[in-house]
Amino acid sequence: MPEDIVVVLAGICAIAIACQWIAWWLKLPAILFLLLSGIIAGPILGWLNPDLLFGDLLFPIISLSVAVILFEGSLTLRLHEIKGVVQVVRNLVSIGLIVTWGITMLVTRWITDLDWELACLFGAIMVVTGPTVIIPILRTVRPTIHVGNILRWEGIIIDPIGALLAVLVFDFIVSSGPTDMISHTLLTFAEIVAIGLSFGAGAGFLFGIVLRNHWLPEYLHNVAVLSCVLGVFAVSDSLAEESGLLAVTVMGIWLANMPKVDVKGILNFKESLSVLLISTLFIVLAARIDFKQFESLGLPIIGLFLAIQFIARPIKVLVSTYGSDLKWNERALLAWIAPRGIVAAAIASLFAIRLQANGYEQAELLIPLTFVVIIGTVVLQSATSRLVAIGLNVAEPEPTGCLVIGANSVARAISLELDAHGFSTMLTDTNWEHIRAARMAGLKTYYGNPISEHADYHLDLVGIGRMLGLSRRSELNGLASLKYRMEFGRHHVYTLNTAADIEKSEKLTMSDNHRGSILFGESITYAKLASLLSGGAEVKSTPLTDAFDYQAYLQQYAKSIIPLFAISPQHELKIFCKGKDLTPQSGWTIISLLQTNKISVDN
Numbered sequence: 001m002p003e004d005i006v007v008v009l010a011g012i013c014a015i016a017i018a019c020q021w022i023a024w025w026l027k028l029p030a031i032l033f034l035l036l037s038g039i040i041a042g043p044i045l046g047w048l049n050p051d052l053l054f055g056d057l058l059f060p061i062i063s064l065s066v067a068v069i070l071f072e073g074s075l076t077l078r079l080h081e082i083k084g085v086v087q088v089v090r091n092l093v094s095i096g097l098i099v100t101w102g103i104t105m106l107v108t109r110w111i112t113d114l115d116w117e118l119a120c121l122f123g124a125i126m127v128v129t130g131p132t133v134i135i136p137i138l139r140t141v142r143p144t145i146h147v148g149n150i151l152r153w154e155g156i157i158i159d160p161i162g163a164l165l166a167v168l169v170f171d172f173i174v175s176s177g178p179t180d181m182i183s184h185t186l187l188t189f190a191e192i193v194a195i196g197l198s199f200g201a202g203a204g205f206l207f208g209i210v211l212r213n214h215w216l217p218e219y220l221h222n223v224a225v226l227s228c229v230l231g232v233f234a235v236s237d238s239l240a241e242e243s244g245l246l247a248v249t250v251m252g253i254w255l256a257n258m259p260k261v262d263v264k265g266i267l268n269f270k271e272s273l274s275v276l277l278i279s280t281l282f283i284v285l286a287a288r289i290d291f292k293q294f295e296s297l298g299l300p301i302i303g304l305f306l307a308i309q310f311i312a313r314p315i316k317v318l319v320s321t322y323g324s325d326l327k328w329n330e331r332a333l334l335a336w337i338a339p340r341g342i343v344a345a346a347i348a349s350l351f352a353i354r355l356q357a358n359g360y361e362q363a364e365l366l367i368p369l370t371f372v373v374i375i376g377t378v379v380l381q382s383a384t385s386r387l388v389a390i391g392l393n394v395a396e397p398e399p400t401g402c403l404v405i406g407a408n409s410v411a412r413a414i415s416l417e418l419d420a421h422g423f424s425t426m427l428t429d430t431n432w433e434h435i436r437a438a439r440m441a442g443l444k445t446y447y448g449n450p451i452s453e454h455a456d457y458h459l460d461l462v463g464i465g466r467m468l469g470l471s472r473r474s475e476l477n478g479l480a481s482l483k484y485r486m487e488f489g490r491h492h493v494y495t496l497n498t499a500a501d502i503e504k505s506e507k508l509t510m511s512d513n514h515r516g517s518i519l520f521g522e523s524i525t526y527a528k529l530a531s532l533l534s535g536g537a538e539v540k541s542t543p544l545t546d547a548f549d550y551q552a553y554l555q556q557y558a559k560s561i562i563p564l565f566a567i568s569p570q571h572e573l574k575i576f577c578k579g580k581d582l583t584p585q586s587g588w589t590i591i592s593l594l595q596t597n598k599i600s601v602d603n
Contacts, residue, residue, distance in 0.1 A: 008053055015041070016279030023140075031136055031339075032382050034279055035375060038286025048287040062285075062346045065277045066159075067233040067248045068226070069342075072274040073135060073156040074252025075263055085150050091320035092154045093161055097127045099319055101165070103312040111300045111307070112369065117173045118355070118362055122369055124169045125347050126308060126340065128162030129155040133341035133378060136278065141337070141385045142396040145462070147330050151337055159343050160246035164192050166347050167242040173355070188240075196243035199236040200250025203228060207251075208258040218265070225266050226273075245343075264486075278342075285345045293368040301369065305376040313338045329392040336388050339377040344370055399465030399488075400573060401425060405450055405480045406471035407434035407443075410496075410529045414470065414564065415443050417539045417591055423573050424463050428455070429471075451476075451483045461487065466573075468519065469495030472526045481516040494519045494575060498526050518578035520564055529562070532593060539564070540594040546586045553590060565591040 023030035105123030134155035237244030355363035469477030493516030
């Protein structure tokens with residue numbers, strides 16, 4: 001019934017978002033919960049049957065979704081990010097790919113006794129990782145920038161290359177004779193590469209020209225690029241099968257690196273869309289698992305997974321990183337993370353059906369073999385990669401620090417106290433005297449405009465999770481809040497009022513929704529804080545106890561303090577701001593601007 005289909009589709013989306021929320025709450029990769037939900041909804045409860053639900057549309061939907069996911073991932077690939085590791089990335093998707101293919105083929109043949117042709121095809125399928133699994137894991141693991149960039153580039157680039165390799169092996173298998181095999185395979189390879197590269201580069205260039213010259217209104221950018229991606233994928237794939245993934249990947253990389261083309265708005269839309277697509281696809285594919293197929297393979301299939309995880313991947317990384325400047329712990333994390341995802345599942349399912357139609361009875365084993373590797377790598381690496389990264393000292397610190405807009409006297413005084421409590425700060429300013437004074441005080445700084453393109457590439461945000469707009473220029477605070485709310489989230493962006501903000505009428509000032517939370521209260525301005533500091537006030541920390549609680553603290557200092565921050569016993573930084581009640585308890589520490597001579601702060 002149509003009503004039942006609507007309920008199932010809505011249920012899949014609801015489960016997908018619930019899994020993402022639970023993963024965020026528990027600080028674990030969402031893939032774990034998505035796989036578990038799909039298995040429960042499919043083979044265990046029988047509530048979800050993707051083949052019955054989607055019919056012949058299942059694989060076209062999967063293909064189009066993977067195309068969108070790959071395009072979104074390739075939009076993040078900026079060429080400047082791989083300076084110093086270009087050779088490693090190149091080796092991983094070339095020499096390393098061959099190493100993985102060869103080892104997997106030999107191990108598969110030895111462990112499962114699969115025909116050589118099918119073992120060769122399975123090895124080709126297993127070379128892919130992909131953004132569907134890499135990016136969610138990186139979001140949780142947060143490795144250092146070099147390792148993160150290598151894994152992201154490898155995962156996105158290797159998907160179309162792996163799909164191309166699988167197509168070539170498949171064509172080689174089904175060709176009629178040795179001469180036909182070689183000639184047909186070479187011709188197929190040339191067609192896929194030529195069509196994929198030309199369509200991708202052409203579409204990227206033309207759409208970049210459209211964006212650069214503002215020929216499209218901004219509200220049409222997202223839907224236009226989505227339509228373009230789907231069209232490029234469909235046309236390219238119809239001319240040369242599996243060239244579509246290569247085309248959309250090249251299109252995304254071209255757009256991301258085309259001068260004077262702003263893709264941030266498109267990227268934000270595609271990122272949200274990709275989260276939904278990845279989540280629903282994992283549930284759907286997990287629901288297709290047939291546990292009966294695993295019974296015929298037995299325990300040796302576990303040995304296959306272990307060989308891929310602990311032999312093929314480490315050897316690939318060892319060969320690919322030979323002669324590079326990567327440290328041993330960075331190589332170790334690269335060797336640990338290589339989960340398989342949707343592209344592997346889709347290719348295996350598609351070729352299994354085609355080979356069975358050509359008389360290869362063992363082809364049905366490709367599906368359980370692939371899903372064992374997918375489930376094994378995803379579960380193991382999702383659950384352990386963060387711990388492994390921390391143990392190897394290759395993980396970024398928790399984002400508890402603050403990006404401070406401005407390096408003036410107010411910003412320096414506040415930042416020094418935050419640094420003293422272990423909350424790292426990064427001060428930005430275009431005034432060299434302010435930057436020099438901050439550096440003399442031992443603070444980390446960025447000399448430049450925090451909303452410039454240079455800042456996008458050079459401003460170090462490692463360990464930073466909030467923005468504090470402490471500039472005396474209200475417009476800069478507001479623009480910075482708009483920029484960094486995408487980076488840190490709307491509730492982690494704060495700006496300080498200026499005298500101009502208070503004096504202007506409501507229709508002349510930026511809305512609080514765009515500025516973020518107002519620091520320290522609506523009546524507290526930059527001029528007031530600067531005046532108090534120049535008059536002898538200091539930023540001080542005071543611990544609270546049962547005998548000296550927050551009320552006693554306020555009564556003792558009366559109007560000679562301005563509460564700024566509070567630090568909980570769990571070392572969480574809380575910020576006093578407009579419209580938010582904050583009542584620190586015993587065991588907390590209060591950071592305030594304190595006047596020792598108790599001059600009123602109401603001036």
